[in-house]
Amino acid sequence: MSELRLVLPPDGQNWSRLADYKANGGYAAAEKALREMKPEAIVEEVKTSGLRGRGGAGFAAGMKWSFLPKDGRRPRYIACNADESEPGTYKDRQILERNPHKLIEGLLIAAWANTIDAAYIYMRGEYRGPYENVTASIAEAYAAGYLGKNVLGTGLDFDIYVHRGAGAYICGEETGLMESLEGRKGQPRKRPPFPAVSGLWRQPTTINNVETMAHVPHIVEKGAAWFKTIGMEKSTGTTIFGVSGDVVRPGAFELPLGVPLREIIFEHAGGIPGGRALKAVIPGGVSMPVLTAEQAMKVTMDHEALREAGTLLGTGAVIVMDERQCMVRAALVIARFFRHESCGQCTQCREGTGWLHKLFMSLENGTGKLADLDTIDEVTRFMEGRTICALSDAAAWGAGFFLRRFRPEFEAHVQHRGCPLAATSFEV
């Protein structure tokens, strides 16, 4: 299967400047939406398209919009999530660097459809190049009358601001993001109230990922029925899969949902260097349960098939590990990450992430005991489903499933009093 570019321009092209974007059909969807379509019809079209959020949770985008109250309370906001900090993930950056007007057009249509007054694009602070690129595109959109007062003469007033984060994974969590945007530590909020009712500055707010918004223009232009012909019945359209790790050609590939994982690894990413054997794949960023090679070779990349295989699509960030690599080390690096990024509010997460990291370190250092494996299992179960946000669950799954799916290798670390793969594995 070849790539299908809906949100990204063809190879070697960059449509960041307005003239290039318009020459390739840009803003036709916004013209159609604002001039010819009723707001509720747009929400309905996006609902019918089956578009699911591309930020990790896969929630139905049109449904999320429909949660915004109909009580006339203003202002209403979009918080656009460009924090992209799930390790392995670099897909939104492709849009921010090469097709930012697609995002702006998506936000504009969303604003018309949902009576939104302003959108804040929350972009991770490390993304300096993307920040400057998107800022320049927004300035062009204002100058061309696509943003600001009375957009396209429709009476819509709509502003977009880019807000820079400052290096905290938790700010990709929707309520952590809102806290950070308001100028506080990014500690997630308890729900209810949900953001649709009480979000940014306690006003109605919808939070949508960059890639999700970038799909809105072509859904409006070509229709939900067309969009549904791409991908799977319940996982419609394309998504950008970012491949990293032990492959010949790491990179970002836009493909229909439901593509076999095997095809992504062995065709698009060129297979494993040196003809080595596949050992493990994380299919959706380090928060998602790891798959064994056997599982990975059979699964397709859609929400339903991955759930059935005991993992989740997450951000579509495919991390490939070959036969040389040590699974205890992989779990250790992931546990170290979550320990660093826990915001510290909930005991299960704050303490649990620290415990996991220490337990994996002792196994790797050769001081681990068999009983530690049960402790890891116990700690991960005590971290799931009990905290304000899902970071704790992510840490439990991301690190914990390495033990559940590669237990003999963990036991070998105890028996060998250290890493049996030290000679070949990556270093931590």
Place this chain on the structure above:
Amino acid sequence: MPLSPELKQRIVAEFPKYPEKRAVLLTALHFVQAEHGGWIPPELVPELAETIEIPQIDVWEVISFYSLFHSEPVGRFHLQICTNLPCCLRGARAIVRALSEALDLRPGECSSDGAFSLAEVQCLGSCGTAPVLQINNEPFEEQLSTESAVALVGRLRAKAAAAAGEGRPS
């Protein structure tokens, strides 16, 4: 030390973007760091808090929460290397060792002349071009090898020396 009038002006100019002044805090801290060699001198905090009309403790909470904000000096070239899983799989640890040796610094340290500091950081969002590092807030240095990392240090040293020769910070 007061905030420079230009800096204060830039911070105040951010207020209209938001319904509450507090929302400019992260942006203001980015501005302060960019103008003060990559860190936030503590003596600026009172005036910053006063400008934004929030308690000083709220400024400190935010500085200490976010990895990109530094309350102690960093090097003029602050090298941040990702050691998360995708970069480690492509040899990030060897790059850390090579940089450490070339700079004679351990991660977390700053050189005595203030030219360099080295830090291990979490995922930078460039996993397809791993291993990756970021100097200050510049675009990433991608697909590093131990050789290219050492060569990079050489180029930065030359830049630092040239800037010192002209008697101004680079």
